[in-house]
Amino acid sequence: MAKKPVEKQEVETTGHEWDGIQEFNNPLPRWWLWTTYACIIWGIGYVIAYPAIPLPGGATPGLLGYSSRGEVAADIAAIDAMNAPLVARINELDLTEIATDDLVGGEADGFAYNGGQAVFQTFCAQCHGAGANGFVGYPSLIDDDWIWGGTIEDIHTTISYGIRHETNLDTRISEMPAFGEFLSKEEIGDIVEYVGSLSGINGAVATEENEMLFLDNCAACHMDDGTGDRFAGAPNLTDAIWLYGSDVETLTHTVTFARAGVMPAWEGRLSESQIRQAAVYIHSLGGGE
């Protein structure tokens, strides 16, 4: 502690003077100087140890062989190793047991649910929507209507092998004929009228004639009562949910040219545990059977 003000002393100046104010040439504080030297030494060591000097083919590698990409890769590997027991647990459990498992189950805090959500938002949301409510031609996954089945096993199969994904041998496949090729416009109009009558839309009325046309052409897949066949991926025509729309024009288009939505198979692109996680997540959104 300076007890008395320092006596005014002669101090070397730099010779710079502005309006009588002189720039003193005082020495640097000792700690400051030492810090500077320490920084220089540290800097030399850093250039040797770490990537530092940019060259055309990339920076000098440095003795420690550090790279930020390598660090990320190591971090990911560490997280994968940390999650390995959880992943193994998901793979060994029966699909129906995952959601309630002590280790990986549970909503909001469960590994399966959260992992499934991440998979869904990355790979599925483009078509099915971030809220999984679908778009025209892309089914909603949160209602109670399923074309190919809504049990967790069904969902798992659909994700794994896709729908009409032709390069996958196990894919779900069926083909609706384009009835415009062998039915007249009047006959198609009659079928549309009958289909409308099944769920009471479009003010449609069933007659013996259009029922006959339906039974001859459609019932093989959609069943005699129109409730559809999940084995053939034939939608239920008696409910309130329409994948492509329920007005007369859309239905006419559907019958004339047929519909054949395609979903990619994810086996090979996603790991088995990721597919299982996605199935758990989708099953929990309110539509699961």
Add this chain to the structure above:
Amino acid sequence: MNEESSKPASLYEAREPIFPRKVKGKFRNLKWWLMGLMLGLYYILPWVRWDRGTNLPDQAVLLDMANRRFFFFWIEIWPHEFYFIAGLLIMAGLGLFLFTSALGRVWCGYACPQTVWTDLFILVERWVEGDRNARIRLLKAKWDARKIRLRLTKWAAWLLIGAATGGAWVFYFADAPTLAVDLVTGDASLMAYGFIISLTIATFFFGGIAREQICIYACPWPRIQAAMMDEETLTVGYRDWRGEPRGKGKSREGEAPLGDCIDCMACVNVCPTGIDIRDGQQLACITCALCIDACDDIMTKIGKPRGLIDYLAVSDFEREKAGEAPRKLWKHVFRLRTLIYISLWGAVGVGLLVALFVRTDMGFSVSPVRNPTYIMLSDGSVRNAYDVRLRNMQGDDVVFNITAEGADGLSLSIEGLEGAAVIAEADETTKIRLYLTSTRDSAFSSTQSSPVRIRIENDETGADAFADTVFNGKDR
């Protein structure tokens, strides 16, 4: 110009060692008591137990960082209640303002950890090396066996105190008895050891080496505190009109008679920051009042009235110089400024207390899922989904029954559950997905937005809470 004078003045000034002498008196006693109280609290608090039920820790004061919980006896604070901490910090700030405007740097002098620990370190130093004169001799002495022994003993004692400081610190963040065993067996986390080591070093450095330099150079508080002080503030001062001219012996002829100050330097020798209080109020003075004790001791010995150095207010200077008595203590302490600080401090305190008593240990929030706002089911009925969070701050699981009010015709269901009874797990926020479904022909289905009230009821106690939300129908 000779070589010496041509050298520029160095901006660096080496620290002048300070050897505070032992002192006795009422302020020294007060400081011993305060030191004992504060160190005792610091070391004992983590070991106090408090029963909170089976699922919660039984440590009275615990900062559980991993689970983001703060336990303080009967109070448990979750991260969303951090405003309690903010409120306490505001109260601490206002309290500091209050005490500073009333009594100067009383925080610095009595309660600041830097002061308390430095006091403790100086005490140890005195035990090992002797009082002021012995310590000065030891500093100048050669490094012989005795000096090395004394220095090593002192440093070892300081290190032990430092380790105890850091050791007590980590107990606030984990279950103390478990951690104590883990620390000994080497099973504690690296974080715990790291904190103990760094706090040991910091305590050793701050209390043993840096000492008053922290107060003078490093601490921002001396720079700010002048703004809280005014001429009514009681602070340690020297009655120069009584003491000057200082000097020993009898007045010489032809000169002004000597004052009460005999220039014995007792006040300087006991000062932990090494200043002379007779130079007036200054930045380096932490108002520890030890110079008052030292001077009072001398005044008593030479038969003069005590209080040559005393707690004084600037506004009394002229009054005293004129021979009048200083104003009463309470008139200095209770004035508009301090009353404003007291009422602000009290208002924040009362606000916090009210907030503490009206808060519940059961939290409940309902947020409608907005993507999509509703979904139509195959029979034409309309369903809304809600993310419901049940916060149970108790130590035991609670079963809540969930009902929807004002919603005739809406059926309620919960994802993954049969029925409407939900178990809110102890000390957790339980998240559930709730569904309300209206039939195809219900008015809810065709109304764009209808108000709905979701109510939860504790299955055992019947305590309930509700949250208002909406049911979205088809927008026509």
